[in-house]
Amino acid sequence: MTVVSVAIAHVPNNADTKGIMKLALMLGYSGGKLQLPMEQIKLAEALGYHSVWTAEAYGSDAMTPLAYIAAHTERIKLGTGIIQLAGRAPAMAAMQAQTIDALAGGNRMIVGLGVSGPQIVEGWYGQPWGKPYWRLRDYIQIMRKIFEREQPVTHDGSEYQLPFTGEGTTGLGKPLTSILHTNTDLPIWLGSGSEATVKLTAELCDGWLPMHFVPGRMNHFRPWIEEGFERAKRRGVDKNWQDFEIIGQCPVQITDDVTSVFRKAKDNIALYTGGMGHKDVNFHNQHMVQRGYPDVAERVQELYLAGRKEEAAESIPDEYVDEAGLYGSPDRIRQRFLQWSDSGLTGLNINTGQEEAIRLMADLAGTSKQ
DSSP states (O other), X not given: OOOEEEEEEOOOTTSSSOOOOEEEEEOOOOOSSOOOOHHHHHHHHHTXXXXXXXXXXXXXXXXXXXXXXXXXXXXXEEEESOEEGGGSOHHHHHHHHHHHHHHTTSSOEEEEEEOOOHHHHHHTSOOOOOOHHHHHHHHHHHHHHHHHOSSSOOEEOSSOEESOOSTTOOSOOOOOOOSOOOOTTOOXXXXXXXXXXXXXXXXXXXXXXXXXXXXXXXXHHHHHHHHHHHHHHHTTOOOOGGGOEEEEEOOEEEOSOHXXXXXXXXXXXXXXXXXXXXXXXOHHHHHHHHTTOHHHHHHHHHHHHTTOHHHHHHTXXXXXXXXXXXXXXXXXXXXXXXXXXXXXXXXXXXXEOOXXXXXXXXXXXXXXXX
């Protein structure tokens, strides 16, 4: 794993109180060779970072590296950003999270969930895309029941049933309670972006990993989040802004050559917006449209799918890249960081491979002085 992200977290600007800012370090998923930047992780822990995060696509998984990291760290929290639902049953996701949390000494694990897309779900995992909203809802509820250990787990959902009684079963399945006693409030976060899934996130989860968030977008999402809080309250669960984490992604690179950095970033944006997913089901392309670039989104996808990848990248305007990241000198990053800190997020995921950027973000958040 070579790309590192830093996240700064605090209470959002629409809350009534301010909290201490937090930092997190996201590792992403590996390329052809798995390499964990342990020196950067240890540096982050020494600088007072709150958590470290892994991810998965169709190579390295997100859970296993956290067990390794836990063995080489003492207190930094361990998160998945995200694990794919199709990759494991909800009971296995809960078991893996509980096991890592136990190995780490307790109260360190955070489970970030997501659905991925139809090409991976059906092409890699061999499962039907089905109804992702209801799959998410069942999945989260089953994991909660397993963590809480209040009684043997049963669940009669539209996508998951425990015990399972469908075609091919023997009828011998029985409700079970987790043998392992760990954190009954183990946090569950969700990576989401549509109206239905954002509402679901606010209703059932402890945190949200928004897709393609940029400053100025919170007013678009705020009504959905508040509706999710209201749904939770109708079920007797008190949810509010003060205890709900929101960490958005923001690439950062200290450089004297912003133009070259933009060019490299556009290659990655073109990959996701143009080629990650089917032409008719590409969530990254849809989010480019939602950010106000419908013509660009159409052109990038058209060029990329035609094999004209360089042209696809070149068709992306500089401002699209710049508004979604922090690039340039430390002074420029420091100034532009202000709009992110006032964006309504409680956290900021910053993709970087630079140790100096990790230190800069610690300086901005003041974690090394705590």
